[in-house]
Amino acid sequence: MSTESEPSTKVQRASLSAMALVTFFFLVSCAGMAFLVQTLFQLGTGWIPYLKRTLPTLTVSASGVLWFLFCLALFVTGLHLACRGVYRGKQETAAAEENQGWQLRWSFSLVILLLVLVTSGICLIGVSHQLWWMATGKDKLVYQGGMTAARRSTSKNNLRQIGLGLHLYEDAHDRLPDGGTFSETGQPQHGWVAQLLPFMDQEDLYQQIDFDQPWTDEVNRKAYETRLPMLMSPGMMSDFIQQEVPRADNDRYPPAHYAANSRVLGINSRMSLRDITDGTSNTIFAGEVSEGIRAWGSSLNYRDPARGINQQPDSFGSHFIVDSKTGAQMLFGDGSVRFVSDDIDPEVLKRLSTPAGAEVTCEDWMEGKPVTGRQNRHD
Structure with a gap:
């Protein structure tokens, strides 16, 4: 009876193993680590394109096969x-009846072992x-397709949190925060990030800030030197504007790799939201920046999206590539995050930048198509 149940037990084990493997790959994909599956797939199937390229160029001749077999026979002999000879020398002291000599099958086994090692x-x-190809090739599957995708996803989640x-x-103040606050004498006070701290799970940090003093004042130094991971895009360099924070390189404030739209969150x-008559889904609120990065406490951490994407040091932009296009991920007023390529129609980008320009903006901008016509659009 145990013999009959043994095959069914093996089938059950194989089924459970297959289910566990499928579940593992599914969880890895859901966790944003699909590049692990891609890596294993490429390692397992990467030789197929090579065979497709080389097999048609191979030629097999009878003389070549015979020559190979002749050389192999000489090698085995x-x-x-x-x-x-070596084995016989080791067995000189053994009894003659016990010394059977080196067997031919042992030689064949040794040859097979050598072939396996080669x-x-x-x-x-x-x-x-x-x-090496996956890491440094044109497609850069391991880095470009995997790590970069994970970093882009992290940056996208940061924008959603903002x-x-x-x-x-x-909802709490019946208005959006100011992009930057200034005193009556024009002295910079605080930026929009500081005003959002209580709504980004940073209530304790918010309580440490003295809003009656400028953000660069010594009393606020400890608070503004706190690093905020949700404001830092993975892999981005911290390129500050030195004129704003005149300190040594090793004593700067932490950066914000995201800036606000100056047409919405300005001085x-x-x-x-009632003032955004073009519709929140058609209005940029914030986006990624890769140059001219300012500290998150700066009261000047905003810029005009209409100046282009990756066009100027003070424009929005990033190093991410989507569908072979460079651009930046932008946060829209409805909370969505969309990738805007740097070859977008400037007129469309201007319409997406203005909160109340009385323009119509369709979804064709995501496909790079020109948009024409003007009319009011409301949520």
Whole structure:
């Protein structure tokens, strides 16, 4: 009975193993680590394109096959004679009836072992070459397709958290935060990020800030030197404007890799969602920046999206590439985050930048199509 149940047990184990493997790959994909699956797939199937390229160029001749077999026979014969001589010398002290000599099958086994070792070495070289291609090739699967995708996803989530904070602030104060506050004498005070801190799970940090003093004042130094991960895009360099924070390189404030739209969150703007008559889904609130990065406490951390994407040091932009296009991820007023390529129609980008320009903006801008016509658009 145990013999009959043994095959069914093996089938059950195989089924459970397959289900566990599928579940593992599914969880890895959901966790934003699909590049691990891609890496394993490329390692397992990367040799197929090579075979497709090389097999048609190979030619097999009868003389070549015969020559290979002749050389292999000579090698086996020589190896057998050499091993038999060595083995006989080791067995001189043994009894004659116990000394059976070196067996021919042992020579064949040794030849097969050598062939396996040579093949394994060639495979190891092939795997190393495949890994190097995946890391440094044109497509850069391991880095570009995997790590960069994960970093882009993290940056996208950061923008969504900023968008949620903006809406929570608007619900509490019936207006959006000012992009920057200034005193009556024009002295910079605080930026929009500081005003959002209570709505981004940073209430304790918010309580440490003295809003009656400028953000660069010594009393606020400890608070503004706190690093905020949700404002830092993974892999981005911290390129500050030195004129704003005249300190040593090792004593600067932490950066913000995201800036606000100056047409929505400007100087003492006090704009509410009701003022955005073009529609929140058609209005940029904030976006990624890769040059001219300012500290998150700066009261000047905003810029005009209409100046282009990756066009100037003071424009929005990033190093991310989507569908072979460079651009930047932008936060819109409805809380969505969309990738805007740097070759977008300037007129469309201007319409997306203005909160109340009385323009119509369709979704064709995401496909790079020109948009024409003007009319009011409301949520």
